[in-house]
Amino acid sequence: MKRASKFEKIAARCWNLLNEGKPFTPIFVIGTFLLYQFIAGLQLSYLGPLILSFFIVLPLMILYFFYDFPLFLRNYLWIPIVIYLVIGGEWFNALSLIALGLYFFFTVFFWGTFYYHLRIGTTWWNFKRFWKLVLKHSDSTSGNAQEQLPKFLLLVNVWQFTYVTLLQGQSLSTIWYGSFYAVVFLLAFILHRYLFDWKPKMYDQLAVVPDIEDLPKSEKVIVVVIDGMRKERFYEARTPFLDKLKEQGTEYTNMETVYPARTVVCFSSMFTGTYPHEHGIKSNMVWKLGIKVESIFDSLRKIGKKxxxxxxxxxxxxxxxxxxxxxxxxxxxxxxxxxxxxxxxxMRSENPDLFVVQLIGTDQIGHSRGVLYDDYIEKIEEADRLVEEFVEFLHEEGYMKNTTFIVCADHGQADGIGGHGHLDEGERFVPFIMHGPDIVKGKKVEEKRSLVSLASTIAFLLGAPFPDHAKGPVLTEAFKRKDQNEHE
Structure with missing residues (x-):
């Protein structure tokens, strides 16, 4: 096993500046605008107007950083462009074409082809499919063309319009800018206040220990997270071992992920039992390292477990x-x-009481090749074989005598570049299977449950206190009662 180097950890954080939509938009706009000015012949005497025009457009840039426009909300991003043109704003064709060219070069060729070839070995011809994924992508990342295009086209044109006006020695209208910015802000506020309504309902009370005395405890809990495994595609794949686990265990058929459904966010919620506004991890772009609350790992340390x-x-x-x-x-x-x-x-060297294993192949192929193709199904089927191999190893080495084994996904993936974050179709509900000597066989729990229940469930199984902010209730539906054990 090759461990991630310190360089890779830093590089992963840097890459998220270009992957996450919020930081990408201002970075791309500033880079594109400066490149255009250098091509046009930027002179030292132009720096004053250039800097001043930047600060004038900065409020609009901050507005687009603050507000995501995922899913159908992105359609409304063309309204500010129409308003800008109607009230006399100028459109700069050369700058716009350069911005478009740079954007599709970055997403389709640099990211979708060069980056993925070097990182995970996709073909040099990946751009032949990737451009379609960029145009379909719905999540608020840099690869969402339908959101990023109206954002950066408006920003670079307003900036250039302001810059040229200053270069020509003309005065700027405070009323013009104030009114335009106010309308854009009001539009964004109304859209997010009244149409941004698809977030999952959150638990608002701390989890409590179930009042059931005869529930057995596990010596170990092992969790395999198949990152980005879309539920409906999982059902379409040939997964004989995972199907066997469902038959011999309990399946939660409406297990809901958290919002936003980013990998680091989901894992943080799964293993703290609470939500981003409490644990502090709100995207894959982590501005301040470390969660703000206790994790299940902290809880286990309190009782001498690992x-x-x-x-x-x-x-x-x-x-x-x-x-x-x-x-x-x-x-x-x-x-x-x-x-x-x-x-x-x-497992051999450390023998932890809780062991969480993340399989990333399904997520990677969804991002690089799309989820609606055979490549994605094949990766799920590969994961099935590897999970079977791992479980056989655990049995052979004696690690499964009193172990609860859980297989789940952290989030699904939508169409396009395997999008996940804002809960488009295919993202919200994830596969979730529990198996073990204390788990009911052949049961399907159809009531809606949340991944935030994982932390408190693990803590309960291992006899540890719940993490201090855990809100997800223990998944007691899956547990055998004492009388069930006696009849089996």
């Missing part, structure tokens, strides 16, 4: 030294294979 998480470098941002970071820079057909090999090594 938990480990084997996953990609991003997860260090939340859980620090509780993570064994594995490199994500390897061919997509090797990533999960090497992760399972690494998981075996950790």
């Amino acid at each position: 938990g480990r998480l084997l996953g990609i470098a991003h997860l260090v941002d939340s859980f620090g030294s509780d993570v064994d970071p594995i490199t994500a820079v390897m061919k997509h057909d090797e990533a999960d294979r090497k992760t399972i090999d690494g998981a075996k090594e950790i």
Whole structure:
């Protein structure tokens, strides 16, 4: 198992500046605008108007940083452009074409082809599919063309309009800018206040210990998270081992992820039992390292037990030294294979009471090749075989005698570049299976449940206190009662 280097951890954080839509928009606008000025012949005497025009357009840039426009909200982003043109704003064709060219070069060729070839070994011809994914992508990342285009086109044109006006020695109208910015802000506020209504309902009370005395406890809990496994595609795939786990265990058919459904956010919520506004991880772009609340790993330490998480470098941002970071820079057909090999090594050397293993191959192929193609199904089927191999190893080595085994996804993936975050179709509900000697066989729990219940459920199974902010109730529906054990 090759561990993630310090450089990879830093590089992963830097990459998120270009991956996440919020930081990408201002970075791209500033870079594109400055490049255009250098091409046009920027002179030292122009720096004053250039800097002043930047500060004048900055409020609009901040507004577009603050507000996401995911899913159908992005359609409304063309309204400010129409208003800008109607009230006399000038459109600069050359600048707009350069911005468009740079955007599609970055997303389709640099990201979708060059980056993915170097990172996970996709073909040099990946751009032939990736451009379609960029145009379909609905999540608020840099690869969402339908959101990013109206954002950066408006910003660069307003900036250039302001800059040219200052260069020509003309005065700027405070009323013009104030009114235009106010209308854009009001539009964004109304859209998010009245149409942004698809967030999952949150638990508002702390989790409590179930008042059931005869529930058995586990010696170990092992969780395999198949990152980005879309539920409906999982059902379409040939997964004989995971199907067997469902038959011999309990399946939650309406297990809901958290909002926003980013990997680091989801893992932070799954293993603290609470939501982003409390644990502090609100996107994959982590501005301040570490969660603000207790995790399940902290809870286990209180009773002298040990938990480990084997996953990609991003997860260090939340859980620090509780993570064994594995490199994500390897061919997509090797990533999960090497992760399972690494998981075996950790079980032999550390024998943790809680062991969480993240398989990233499905998520990677969804992002690079799309979720509606055979590549994605094949990766789910590969994960099924590897989970079976891992469980067989656990049995052979004697780790499964009194172990609860959980398989789930942290989030689904939508169309386009395997989008996940704002809960488009295919993102919200995830596969979730519990199996073990204390788990009811063949049961399907159809009531809606949330991944935030994972932390308190693990704590209860291992006899640990709940993390201090855990809100998800224990998943008691899956547990056998004493009389059920006696009849089996």
